[in-house]
Amino acid sequence: MNIHMTSSGKKLITVIPGDGIGPECIDSALRLIEATGAPVEWEVREAGASVFKKGLETGVPPETIESISKTRVVLKGPLETPVGYGEKSANVTLRKLFETYGNIRPVREMPGVPTPYSGRGIDLVVVRENVEDLYAGIEHMQTPGVAQCLKLISRKGCEKVVRLAFEFARAEGRTKVHCATKSNIMKFTEGMLKRTFEAIAPEYPDIEAAHIIVDNCAHQLVKRPEQFDVIVTTNMNGDILSDLTSALIGGLGFAPSANIGNEVAIFEAVHGSAPKYAGKNVINPTAVILSAVMMLRHIGEFEAAALIENAIIVTLEEGKVRTGDVVGYDRGNTTSEYTDEIIRNLGRKPTQTFVRDYKPIRLPEVSPDPVTVRPNIRRVVGVDIFVESELLPEPLGHLLESLAEDSALKLKMISNRGTKVYPPTGAITDVVDHYRCRFVARDAGTELTDAQIMELLQRVASRVRWMHLEKLQEFDGEMGFTKAQGED
Numbered sequence: 001m002n003i004h005m006t007s008s009g010k011k012l013i014t015v016i017p018g019d020g021i022g023p024e025c026i027d028s029a030l031r032l033i034e035a036t037g038a039p040v041e042w043e044v045r046e047a048g049a050s051v052f053k054k055g056l057e058t059g060v061p062p063e064t065i066e067s068i069s070k071t072r073v074v075l076k077g078p079l080e081t082p083v084g085y086g087e088k089s090a091n092v093t094l095r096k097l098f099e100t101y102g103n104i105r106p107v108r109e110m111p112g113v114p115t116p117y118s119g120r121g122i123d124l125v126v127v128r129e130n131v132e133d134l135y136a137g138i139e140h141m142q143t144p145g146v147a148q149c150l151k152l153i154s155r156k157g158c159e160k161v162v163r164l165a166f167e168f169a170r171a172e173g174r175t176k177v178h179c180a181t182k183s184n185i186m187k188f189t190e191g192m193l194k195r196t197f198e199a200i201a202p203e204y205p206d207i208e209a210a211h212i213i214v215d216n217c218a219h220q221l222v223k224r225p226e227q228f229d230v231i232v233t234t235n236m237n238g239d240i241l242s243d244l245t246s247a248l249i250g251g252l253g254f255a256p257s258a259n260i261g262n263e264v265a266i267f268e269a270v271h272g273s274a275p276k277y278a279g280k281n282v283i284n285p286t287a288v289i290l291s292a293v294m295m296l297r298h299i300g301e302f303e304a305a306a307l308i309e310n311a312i313i314v315t316l317e318e319g320k321v322r323t324g325d326v327v328g329y330d331r332g333n334t335t336s337e338y339t340d341e342i343i344r345n346l347g348r349k350p351t352q353t354f355v356r357d358y359k360p361i362r363l364p365e366v367s368p369d370p371v372t373v374r375p376n377i378r379r380v381v382g383v384d385i386f387v388e389s390e391l392l393p394e395p396l397g398h399l400l401e402s403l404a405e406d407s408a409l410k411l412k413m414i415s416n417r418g419t420k421v422y423p424p425t426g427a428i429t430d431v432v433d434h435y436r437c438r439f440v441a442r443d444a445g446t447e448l449t450d451a452q453i454m455e456l457l458q459r460v461a462s463r464v465r466w467m468h469l470e471k472l473q474e475f476d477g478e479m480g481f482t483k484a485q486g487e488d
Helices: 022-036 062-071 090-097 155-171 189-203 214-223 235-248 286-298 302-318 335-344 393-404 450-461
Strands: 011-016 040-044 073-076 102-108 123-129 139-143 146-149 176-181 208-213 230-233 256-260 265-269 378-388 409-416 419-422 434-441 465-475
Touching: 011 022, 011 062, 022 073, 022 286, 022 302, 022 335, 040 062, 062 073, 062 090, 073 286, 090 265, 102 155, 102 235, 123 155, 123 235, 139 378, 139 465, 155 176, 155 189, 155 230, 176 189, 176 214, 176 235, 189 208, 189 230, 208 214, 214 230, 214 235, 230 235, 256 286, 265 286, 286 302, 302 335, 378 409, 378 450, 393 409, 393 419, 393 434, 393 450, 409 450, 450 465
Parallel strands: 011 040, 011 073, 073 265, 123 230, 176 208, 176 230
Antiparallel strands: 102 123, 102 256, 139 146, 256 265, 378 434, 378 465, 409 419, 409 434
């Protein structure tokens, strides 16, 4: 990654103060960095609520995009995201625009921060895929009462985040990487990450690799969190697990993160904008400060990063100055007082707390080729037509069978929310007006043409409202589709 240098020989960083408590936290981080004497300069830009209010639906204005394209490194405060209506999340927009494919979220037990897990030695990292999965944000209302969200997982995306997890483990001297998926249920999407992890793990013989089902991972994180070192997982799983892990060590006020890409890196706290605390000078800025520490390491300023990390830990060890989230807002010190105390402790080292020896991360090499998997043989063997109908399964099945008569395809089954409802199985299944109707080639072993599929679709459309079509494909003789619950 190329770091932009100013005419004075300093490294230029884009700073987005953010919304709510963001400006206060960012101010603390900038004061600390400047106190170390690190050779950096700031280019302040906006995103989030102020931009949404101007009518820009992405929440990220062109001048901010221009700045990031130039500096390649961002330190940002939390951004407000509209809930349940039109605009996109500005956070997600930034991650996608600059392909920051890996989200690194470390958590560690902090001295002087009492939790039910104090003394257990929690020190782990969640590496979350950051641009795919349900966060692709591809949603449709397929009927007035049924919504769909597409879960997109690519082999290329999985390779990048898996390699990042192993490289991060090496950079921090860690010895074990868990891959957490729900591949027992979502065998193609979540299974993609599991298969990729198992294919790449042998390239890192110095690191122990293990797969774990994500719900068991959540269970084990609460039961025995000290067993984990690095956890790599998909986007939604990572979002949930990383919030869980931050609660183990005292809350989101101590949870930094880095959004890593091969061209751009964005550093931010895990927590949100907490508007009820905004402007009160009471918030804990540690998460943003630690995010700034991760940023300093990323740009090669390891000495400044160590100065700040050590000073934070010394401050927490001594416990003379603590924020309200730790001791109660009626007794806690202000954000400014806490920051001043960390600055006073610059140059000191902890006496009771282990601090890692950090090395640069070797980022995965990424091919520009959009195709990473090329089967030798592929074949279309059927089609799923998703329809909206007020009919019950049996009359709908009879209607579709008659419509497909004498065509190249025949109706195999109908499912409703993933469960086979036609031909009837004897099960008691509630239904909605959203059906998946699976048609397969009448002559097994033949490949269907687009013309044959479109002819069938026209027949179905003459009597039933359809909204979605999915080809059923085989790749190198393996089915590229799952069966419904109860389908033979």
